[in-house]
Amino acid sequence: MDSGSYNTFGGSVKGIALMYDYLNGLGIYEIDLLGDFSKMGLRNSIGAKGVFAEGRHSPMDYYRMIARRFFFKSRLINTYNPDFFRIDYDLIILNSRMDVPIIDEYKKMHPDTRTIYIDRANIVPNNAYALGRSLWLGFIRVLLESISRALGRSRRASSTSFLGSLGTVYICHLMQRWLDTYISILPEMGHAARFFKKKTRVTYIGLAIGTEYARLKGFTKRYMGGVYIGRLDERQKRISFMIRGVREIIDAHPELSGSELLRIVGDGPDSENYKKLVRALGLGRNIRFFGPVMGRELVEIYNDSGFYVSASEWESPGRAFAEAMACGIPVLLNDRNNAVISEDRKERMVKDGENGVVYRYDDAADFAKKFYAMYSDDGALERMGRRAEEFAKRNFSLDRQNSRYAEEIKRALGERTAQKE
Numbered sequence: 001m002d003s004g005s006y007n008t009f010g011g012s013v014k015g016i017a018l019m020y021d022y023l024n025g026l027g028i029y030e031i032d033l034l035g036d037f038s039k040m041g042l043r044n045s046i047g048a049k050g051v052f053a054e055g056r057h058s059p060m061d062y063y064r065m066i067a068r069r070f071f072f073k074s075r076l077i078n079t080y081n082p083d084f085f086r087i088d089y090d091l092i093i094l095n096s097r098m099d100v101p102i103i104d105e106y107k108k109m110h111p112d113t114r115t116i117y118i119d120r121a122n123i124v125p126n127n128a129y130a131l132g133r134s135l136w137l138g139f140i141r142v143l144l145e146s147i148s149r150a151l152g153r154s155r156r157a158s159s160t161s162f163l164g165s166l167g168t169v170y171i172c173h174l175m176q177r178w179l180d181t182y183i184s185i186l187p188e189m190g191h192a193a194r195f196f197k198k199k200t201r202v203t204y205i206g207l208a209i210g211t212e213y214a215r216l217k218g219f220t221k222r223y224m225g226g227v228y229i230g231r232l233d234e235r236q237k238r239i240s241f242m243i244r245g246v247r248e249i250i251d252a253h254p255e256l257s258g259s260e261l262l263r264i265v266g267d268g269p270d271s272e273n274y275k276k277l278v279r280a281l282g283l284g285r286n287i288r289f290f291g292p293v294m295g296r297e298l299v300e301i302y303n304d305s306g307f308y309v310s311a312s313e314w315e316s317p318g319r320a321f322a323e324a325m326a327c328g329i330p331v332l333l334n335d336r337n338n339a340v341i342s343e344d345r346k347e348r349m350v351k352d353g354e355n356g357v358v359y360r361y362d363d364a365a366d367f368a369k370k371f372y373a374m375y376s377d378d379g380a381l382e383r384m385g386r387r388a389e390e391f392a393k394r395n396f397s398l399d400r401q402n403s404r405y406a407e408e409i410k411r412a413l414g415e416r417t418a419q420k421e
Contacts, residue, residue, distance in 0.1 A: 008091045016095050022402040065101040066167045100171040107178050114412040116181040122316045128191040138169040187343040208401035215328035216303045224306035225261045232268030241311040247281045248368040265290040302327035317349050326392035330384035331356035355388040
């Protein structure tokens with residue numbers, strides 16, 4: 001890595017790693033990454049041992065940090081590695097809510113360090129109903145929404161648990177005090193602008209995917225069913241809904257009882273539960289599980305599928321949707337996570353019948369009907385796949401989005417330089 005005149009630090013996620021790789025290639029930044037990027041070939045990363053005294057950072061640690069800060073409002077003794085806080089970074093890039101308590105502590109010692117938050121999980125828009133001038137009013141709104149949802153009176157998509165929502169509201173208020181730039185991955189930024197006010201620059205940079213995701217030349221497709229690729233986590237991904245949907249399809253079309261209809265690729269906390277459900281429903285010949293897959297093999301799995309399937313309660317928008325489209329396959333998703341991705345045209349991720357199909361959220365009959373319609377019409381899949389590929393090339397350009405990240409970083413670093421002078 002070429003050393004430069006600035007030190008930069010950031011969080012860990014696939015798309016963010018691509019952005020850091022791009023910035024390294026410019027040869028003008030020295031970038032340290034918070035998290036383990038070794039699987040992505042990026043070695044200049046700061047693992048948990050570099051930040052935390054006990055060398056680990058789990059969701060439970062996150063809740064402990066929030067609780068200690070909220071109740072004691074003092075330095076979190078014995079939580080952090082003091083060596084980490086001696087480094088004077090020019091810029092800190094955060095892309096996870098779990099980074100915020102760390103950087104809130106860091107900013108006490110380095111108030112001039114510039115900060116950028118990339119809201120890849122849409123924590124601000126997802127908690128818009130609870131974010132306002134008063135932290136306590138936000139807590140009350142979270143409580144009322146939780147009660148309403150428990151009573152079945154609210155259909156609002158929830159990105160976190162009750163405690164998670166309380167923590168998210170709190171850390172947003174922490175950021176409100178010191179955040180310099182807020183980057184949304186959705187073009188609807190009105191609430192973020194109102195929440196952060198004029199002190200924080202609010203801007204939009206859309207989703208970008210690597211150029212390796214593409215239709216493979218000379219590749220022969222052997223499987224025309226659906227594929228899900230991602231984390232096996234019921235709370236968000238609702239894969240059990242897809243599995244039961246396949247059961248409905250088999251019941252309505254018994255001639256498919258021996259056919260493979262769905263591939264599930266990935267790993268997660270509910271992996272074994274899904275396998276048990278498949279066995280219990282007698283779908284062993286219809287649903288096939290793969291483990292975690294990366295690199296060329298992942299691109300081949302996309303290429304060797306008829307369409308991508310999602311049952312998620314929320315997405316931000318889903319990176320797998322864009323990867324699937326770039327590989328020339330359409331997407332089947334529900335109307336709750338069909339995100340707007342365009343600033344000017346208000347274009348959504350999937351235009352129904354063009355680059356994919358949209359079904360009604362939590363409507364098993366509608367899901368099964370539209371899944372079967374896609375599976376049984378090779379011509380429609382090919383037509384939508386071509387349009388999906390064109391859509392991905394037009395909207396998810398890695399170079400275009402990364403150049404915008406570079407502009408925001410240069411702006412922030414320029415402001416830091418001006419402060420020093």
